[in-house]
Amino acid sequence: MNATFRIDASDPRPIWRQIEESVRNLVASGALPPSASVPSVRELARGLAVNPATVAKAYQRLADAGVLAVRRGDGTFVAAAPPAITGEQRGERLRTEALRYASFAATLGASLEEAAAALAATWRDLARPPGDREDEAGPARKGGPT
């Protein structure tokens, strides 16, 4: 997987859901293009240091939803035509993560302008080529604990 994601213990969502949503986001954003190979359950479980059953549950749900396709003996791939997330789902997810960031910025006493400027700077940094960045965090997760 070109883009990485992290598991956050302070996130109230179960780990399998964090994995499921991160993969969905990577597919929706095009970071994982149609028919791209995704890591095996074993590989991703080791990489994230989580129980393989947790990764398998996320993959199973993604396969059921038509996002991933399992080819027996061959591995797991992004579906040839993965379902696009609706504008509504996309907006909902952005709002959820924005709430986390906004609450965090507010506890620091940051103004809207300051918070927005920090977001814009991070955004530009992520657009730079890898190796040139300060932070390797994927585009899926921003902000801090509330």
Add this chain to the structure above:
Amino acid sequence: MSLTAVSVSTIAGSISPKVPAAAFTNAHAGAAAASPGAAARIAAWPLAAEAITVRYGRRNAVDGVSLSLPEGAVYALLGRNGAGKSSLVRCLLGQQRATAGRALLFGRDAWRHRATLMAQVGVVPEQPDAPPGVTARQLARLCRPLYPCWDGSGFEARLRRFDVPADRPFGRLSKGQQGHVALALALAPHPRLLILDDPTLGLDAVARRAFFEELIGDLADRGTTVLLTTHDLAAVERIADRAGILAGGRLLLDEEIERLKQRFRHIWLPSPTPGADAALDALSPRGRVRRNWRVETLVENFDEERFQAFQASPSGAGAEASPLTLEEIFVALTGEGSRQLAPGAEGDPR
């Protein structure tokens, strides 16, 4: 399950038939008692403790503990030092006879059938111990005849991945390397059940990570059932699917970690109003209420709807609910001040 790399569908297939949480919460008091058939099924699970009590003099080190692990479970047994973990683990390994109750492995009494049962169980002890002059490779040769099957090439491959020299005497290996040798020895006979007693104690972060990666690989390949005691709660949170917390020899809780994390919340109130405490009571808080610069309380059975109603009330304005990590839940339940968490206890204003 096949020993080679497992495809997603096989893994997923082995998970779905997993026993639903309700079926093995207090299995012995609830589901098992309800039907003799269910009791027999649970008794044949890889591991079951049936009302185990261990008494030393007049003190109960373990006090009527029942728990059971279905096939493929990864169970973390947590507790502070002296909570009774070691005594319980010794009973489960057939090394110690319970004062009352019994330990069953694959449905057979661990104390009476220790020799035969141990051939199916991989153990990583708290302090890996071996004669200091014996190398890892020689240890494998010593252990091999004790088991019906022995994966010698898997053992060597693990040592290579761990970067442990197979021909260096055990006494000259680092603590991390000794722990890695213990895991490689425990996995070589392809055990159906692994019992890991604080296996990463004293290991540095890199050695710990390597240890858990190897364990995760085995879980993926063989769906091994695991009982793990540890103080590494961050690892437990990711790897275990269920946790039991021992305190004073009793099992405080025995629950799926996902559910545990769903029901605990810290509630923060930025500027307490005179009616805030009474309003908070509507959320049935368990635990301390601090009145420093804000009110903080712990809710054990968080309900989103009730919390939203509280937020909408005048005293709940600005209230925030934040989830707890497993470590925070553990500290809240077993740390100082945890007595106030006993059911029925009042919040203690400070």
